[in-house]
Amino acid sequence: MVQQAPVVIEYKGLKLEETLRLDLLVEGCLLIELKSVQDILPVHKAQLFSYMKLLNVPLGLLINFHEPKLTSGIHRMMLPGSSGK
Structure with missing residues (x-):
């Protein structure tokens, strides 16, 4: 598991x-x-989505803990063209 990952941005x-x-x-x-x-x-x-593109990570979860029911605060994202596995 990684937190606060360094990434090279080329522009x-x-x-x-x-x-x-x-x-x-x-x-x-x-x-x-x-x-x-x-x-x-x-x-x-x-x-x-920007982080997913920069790191080439196919799946993302956005979890909002400010929900009465946690499952209502989960949003799943996939990069276009990824298999989502």
Whole structure:
């Protein structure tokens, strides 16, 4: 399990090494982003999706702990073209 993984970002020939503030990366194939917010906003999903693309991780879970029933706060995301296994 990895937390706050370093990643190299390349843009127009410029390479930057940044540390992503991801919550959990499991076995290199599942990225978990944890929140405790009133509502999941598009920006929360965009953050998870960006991390998934940068790290080439096929599956992501966005989990919001601010829900009366935890299963209502789980959002699953898949990168386009991935098998989702």
